[in-house]
Amino acid sequence: MAEVRYVQATKLYPGSSAPAVDALDLDVGDGELMVLVGPSGSGKTTALRMLAGLEEVDAGAVLIGDRDVTDLPPKKRDIAMVFQNYALYPYLTVSQNIAFPLKMAGVKKAEREARAAESRGGSASSASSTASPRSCPAANGSGWRWAGRSCGRRASS
Numbered sequence: 622m623a624e625v626r627y628v629q630a631t632k633l634y635p636g637s638s639a640p641a642v643d644a645l646d647l648d649v650g651d652g653e654l655m656v657l658v659g660p661s662g663s664g665k666t667t668a669l670r671m672l673a674g675l676e677e678v679d680a681g682a683v684l685i686g687d688r689d690v691t692d693l694p695p696k697k698r699d700i701a702m703v704f705q706n707y708a709l710y711p712y713l714t715v716s717q718n719i720a721f722p723l724k725m726a727g728v729k730k731a732e733r734e735a736r737a738a739e740s741r742g743g744s745a746s747s748a749s750s751t752a753s754p755r756s757c758p759a760a761n762g763s764g765w766r767w768a769g770r771s772c773g774r775r776a777s778s
Contacts, residue, residue: 623686625649625672630681632667641667644681651686674698 627647633640642664649655657665670676672683674695682691690698701722710718716737723733 624651624684626682626684627668627671628682628684630668630671630683631679632664632671632676633679640679642671669702672698673700673702675702 625647626649627645630642630645631640632642645664645668647668657668659665667676671678672685672690674690674693674697678691682689684690685698685700710721713721716734719737719740720733723736724730728736
């Protein structure tokens with residue numbers, strides 16, 4: 622993992638008089654879990670999309686570790702996002718949702734299963750958890766990037 626920093630990061634959508642994100646200064650330490658909360662329209666998703674490179678930063682900077690990624694395209698940032706609305710892969714288990722991008726990156730099955738289990742705090746043998754996919758971190762081929770959610774197993778019924 623790596624530190625994530627927003628330095629006076631601002632996003633102003635065309636036609637809007639107020640920025641969606643206005644001079645955000647935020648430091649999230651390496652390994653630190655951080656949760657963004659706020660009402661609809663407060664800029665939570667926009668801030669995360671700026672980090673992932675899905676939204677252009679109009680002013681300020683976004684850094685991952687010691688790299689300024691402000692002007693890098695999404696594919697060069699080594700980051701992924703899992704959205705709260707899990708309709709993308711509702712038929713997959715949590716582990717399968719976590720392992721999917723690893724599979725696309727060519728990671729061997731044993732390592733995919735181990736990393737998916739590790740993200741949930743379990744072992745590879747418990748990799749078939751059926752917790753909601755929206756509760757898990759985003760995974761990519763070379764590391765983990767948390768999107769403000771913790772991961773756990775749904776209580777059995």
